Amino acid sequence: MTTTYNDSLRPRVFGVIQRFIEPCILLLLSKNTSHGYGLLEDLEKHCGEKVDIGNLYRTLRKMETNGWVKSEWYGNKAGRDRRMYTITKKGHTFLEKAVTSLTQTDNLIHRLLEGYQRTFQKGVSL
């Protein structure tokens, strides 16, 4: 027996945290050096959203090959060793560009939300 999946009922998130994870990480790292698991906790605290831990680690390694961050192992007596990440000059440059792109996205969402308010909250005047 096959069940037909109803796409219209699927919950839709229009701005998943994963999409913004790179600038989020770089912003956190420009304040403090940190490691994967620590960033996970900070991201969830600041963003109020669950972050996929697998992708977070993969993203960090990719960001390192991109030269945006560099990492170094740090001993941890209380548990497994930590790979600590530091933002680089290149990372700062990228963050700057990301902020420009995010500002545009912000404008787009604003226009959409304002259009919605105009149409449905205040009637269709103007």
Add this chain to the structure above:
Amino acid sequence: MTTTYNDSLRPRVFGVIQRFIEPCILLLLSKNTSHGYGLLEDLEKHCGEKVDIGNLYRTLRKMETNGWVKSEWYGNKAGRDRRMYTITKKGHTFLEKAVTSLTQTDNLIHRLLEGYQRTFQKGVSL
């Protein structure tokens, strides 16, 4: 000979229009009935971004199977016939939910941009 692709140089758009296309379409359709190509032009005019025409048509058909819009062919003396789309009750309900999700995304981006401003524009006070 193989060339290594430098991922760090790839332009990154953090909020592609495609991601927000469904609510954008529904908002436009809640003002006027329209067709694919017309929506394409309106979307580009309002969003200042190129929209992938192939995906737009596919999205519209999917939105129809989801019951958010319905379509009807309209004769067009000046060219090919047009498939005109109208928003449905279900589409309005979805748009409402989308706006909630988009408001959350908006907040997330704001927190990020504000954090950036605080860290880099006004120094690290507070």
Add this chain to the structure above:
DNA sequence: TGTCATATATGTAATTATCATATAGCATAA
């Protein structure tokens, strides 16, 4: 008849996101 603008649509590759699993160190409880 050739090109351009409008108009709808499908094929497929590349990228991104989700879900699952593996491994390891230490603490603490059973």
Add this chain to the structure above:
DNA sequence: TTATGCTATATGATAATTACATATATGACA
């Protein structure tokens, strides 16, 4: 001493989205 739980890093596989390319059709106009 084994099991469970939390921290910590990492990979495998699949699902979903996005980007790029191509096909087709109608009418206008040169």
